[in-house]
Amino acid sequence: MLQRLLRAGMLSGLIVALLSFGFARAFSEPTVERAIVLEERSAADHSHAEEETIGRATQRNLGLLTGIASYSVALGGILAIGLGCLHGRLGLGPRSTVWTLASLAYVSLVLVPQLKYPANPPGIGSAETIGSRTELYILLILLSLVSMALSFWIGVRIRRSHGGMFSVPVAALAFASMAMILVSALPDTSEVPSDFPESHLFTFRAQSAILQLIVWGSLGAIFGQLAKRILDPRVSRISANAEIPNA
Structure with a gap:
C-alpha cells in the first residue's frame, strides 16, 4: 500500500x-x-x-x-x-x-520562513553573507517544523482527553506563539539596496x-x-x- x-x-x-x-x-x-x-x-x-x-x-x-x-x-x-x-x-x-x-x-x-526571510x-544580498543567510533560513525552517510537530502533538493529546472542540484552536495558538518567538528571535538579514x-x-x-x-x-x-x-x-x-x- x-x-x-x-x-x-x-x-x-x-x-x-x-x-x-x-x-x-x-x-x-x-x-x-x-x-x-x-x-x-x-x-x-x-x-x-x-x-x-x-x-x-x-x-x-x-x-x-x-x-x-x-x-x-x-x-x-x-x-x-x-x-x-x-x-x-x-x-x-x-x-x-x-x-x-x-x-x-x-x-x-x-x-513562516518567508515572513522572516x-x-x-x-x-540583492552580498556574496560574502550568502552562507550565513542560508544557514539562518534553514535553521528557521527546521525550528518551524519542530514547532508544528509539537503543536500537532498537543492538539492530538487534547483531542483524546477533552474532545475535538478545543484541540485545533489550542494547537493553532501554540504554533502561532512559537512561530512569533522564532521570527522575533532570529536576526534580520535584509540587504535590499536603497535604490x-x-x-x-x-x-x-x-x-x-x-x-x-x-x-x-x-x-x-x-x-x-x-x-x-x-x-x-x-x-x-x-x-x-x-x-x-x-x-
Whole structure:
C-alpha cells in the first residue's frame, strides 16, 4: 500500500511540476530577467561583472523545470509517507488527511520562513553573507517544523482527553506563539539596496508566494484524489468492479 501511495505522490508531484513550470515560465521568469538587468547595470557601474557559468536559456527552461520537478516530486513522496503513517489515526478520510498535511507543511516550511526571510530577486544580498543567510533560513525552517510537530502533538493529546472542540484552536495558538518567538528571535538579514525598485521587489515576492501556493495547493488536490482512490474501500471496490469484464 505504501508503495502505491509513493507512486501516486510522486506522480502528483510530476503533474504539479508541469503546472508550476508553466506559471514560473510565463510570469516569474520575466521578473527575474528584469532583476538580472538591474544587477548587470549595478555590476557594470562598479566594474566587477561576473561571467555566467550556465546560460540564461538553460536556466529558464531545462534548469527551471528540473528544479521545480525535483522539488514537487520530493514533496509528493513526503506527503505519501506522511499519509501512510497517519491514515486512520486522525479520524479523517484520505483526501482530508492529505489536505491537512499539505496545509500544515505549507505553513511551517514556507509561510513562516518567508515572513522572516522573504524571497529576493537576483542582485540583492552580498556574496560574502550568502552562507550565513542560508544557514539562518534553514535553521528557521527546521525550528518551524519542530514547532508544528509539537503543536500537532498537543492538539492530538487534547483531542483524546477533552474532545475535538478545543484541540485545533489550542494547537493553532501554540504554533502561532512559537512561530512569533522564532521570527522575533532570529536576526534580520535584509540587504535590499536603497535604490532597488520597490514595485519590482513586491512583484517578485508575490509571484514567489503564488508559485508556492500552486505547488502545495495542486499537490493537495491531485494527490488527495489519488489517495482516496487507493485507500477508500468504497472507491477501490467500485474501480475493481469496473475493471472486471462481464461474463
